[in-house]
Structure formats: C-alpha cells, structure tokens
Amino acid sequence: xxxxxxxxxxxxxxxxxxxxxxxxxxxxxxxxxxxxxxxxxxxxxxxxxxxxxxxxxxxxxxxxxxxxxxxxxxxxxxxxxxxxxxxxxxxxxxxxxxxxxxxxxxxxxxxxxxxxxxxxxxxxxxxxxxxxxxxxxxxxxxxxxxxxxxxxxxxxxxxxxxxxxxxxxxxxxxxxxxxxxxxxx
Numbered sequence: 216x217x218x219x220x221x222x223x224x225x226x227x228x229x230x231x232x233x234x235x236x237x238x239x240x241x242x243x244x245x246x247x248x249x250x251x252x253x254x255x256x257x258x259x260x261x262x263x264x265x266x267x268x269x270x271x272x273x274x275x276x277x278x279x280x281x282x283x284x285x286x287x288x289x290x291x292x293x294x295x296x297x298x299x300x301x302x303x304x305x306x307x308x309x310x311x312x313x314x315x316x317x318x319x320x321x322x323x324x325x326x327x328x329x330x331x332x333x334x335x336x337x338x339x340x341x342x343x344x345x346x347x348x349x350x351x352x353x354x355x356x357x358x359x360x361x362x363x364x365x366x367x368x369x370x371x372x373x374x375x376x377x378x379x380x381x382x383x384x385x386x387x388x389x390x391x392x393x394x395x396x397x398x399x400x
Contacts, residue, residue: 221397222279223248224256224310226329227263227320237321240386241266242273244318244350247390249276253397256281256313258306259290259297263320268293281309307332316346316393318383321353330354330380337379338365346396348381348389355382 225245231238245267248255255271257264259280268278272293280294283306290297298313300306311317311333319330330349336342349358358380366378383389 220252220254220277221315221393222254222256222313223316223318223393224314225263225267225318225320226258226310226322226326227267228322228326229258229260229262229264230323231262231266233266237263238266240350241320242270244320244386244389245270245272245276245278246274247386248318248393249274251390251394252276253390253393254279256310257294258282258310259294260286260288261291263322265291265293267320279313281306281313311336311342314345316348316396318348318350318389318393319354320350327354327357330357334380346381346393347379348383348392350383350386350389352382352384 227241228237241263245255249271254277255267256279257267259282268291271278278294279296279298280290281298282290283303284301285303298309300309307329317333319326333347337347381392383392
C-alpha cells in the first residue's frame with residue numbers, strides 16, 4: 216500500500232514575474248519538490264505562486280491552488296486543482312491545513328503573516344510538528360529578532376528549546392530537507 220503524497224504549502228509574493236530572480240527561485244523550488252514526489256500547494260495566483268506551480272508542472276508534479284472570492288481572481292494556469300474559499304482568512308487557514316510542510320519564499324506583508332501564523336501555531340502546539348523552511352535568507356533578520364525574545368528564556372513553548380524554522384540556501388536543499396523529513400516520519 217502506498218503512502219499518501221505529502222503536500223508542501225509554499226508561501227511567497229504575488230509580485231515577481233518571469234525574468235525576476237524570485238520567480239526563477241520559486242520555479243526551481245517547484246521542480247525540486249516535484250522531483251521528490253511532493254505535491255505543491257500555493258495561494259494559486261501570480262508571482263511566486265505561479266512560478267512554483269509552473270516549476271512543479273514542468274517537472275511532472277501535481278499542484279493545488281487555494282484562492283479566495285475576496286481577491287476576485289482565479290487560479291493560474293499551472294494549478295491542477297483550485298480550492299475556492301470566501302475570505303482571505305479562510306484561505307490562510309486552508310493553506311496551512313493542507314500542508315504537511317511549508318516553504319516560505321521572499322514576499323511582503325501577506326507572506327509575513329503566513330510565516331508568522333505557521334510559526335506561532337507550531338510554537339504553541341496548535342498543530343502537530345511539521346517542517347517549516349525559509350528559502351534563502353530574506354526572512355532571516357525577522358527570525359533572528361524574534362528569536363532574541365523566544366530563545367534563551369525559560370518557556371514551555373517549542374521555539375525556546377529547538378528552532379522551528381529552518382533555512383535552506385537553495386531550492387534543492389529545501390526539497391531534500393523536506394523529503395528526508397517525511398521519510399523519517
């Protein structure tokens with residue numbers, strides 16, 4: 216009996232377009248995740264979401280896009296299955312619920328919210344332990360500042376004992392870490 220395919224939810228900016236470095240990075244991430252047999256879930260729109268879906272499809276993988284009536288648009292053409300919800304809040308939690316693991320790419324305030332909510336849910340034990348990976352060092356200054364508070368102080372929360380957010384310097388490193396994580400569980 217085969218195991219259910221692991222889904223990796225990828226967060227990132229809607230702004231990058233083909234030719235941008237962040238678009239290329241997300242496209243490489245999609246391909247690397249597909250090559251490891253992982254299903255890619257994203258917010259389904261443009262930018263990083265389009266690029267990761269495109270890279271996944273080009274490598275023969277499967278994609279899910281979670282969109283919201285709030286944003287009016289539809290999923291990009293690289294999405295196999297669109298899941299439509301009403302609000303941006305419902306979209307956020309649907310993206311989190313579907314993921315067995317997460318990758319955060321560079322982005323703006325929306326991506327920051329996604330990173331923060333997943334990190335907090337892991338930190339407070341509001342969901343079971345799942346891997347959370349930052350692609351590149353874009354978010355590292357934010358992570359470091361928050362860890363100044365979280366780490367090294369007596370606390371019952373998870374981040375105080377072991378870092379919950381990992382950094383992957385490349386798309387291949389992120390995919391390898393996630394695939395290895397899932398194989399050991």
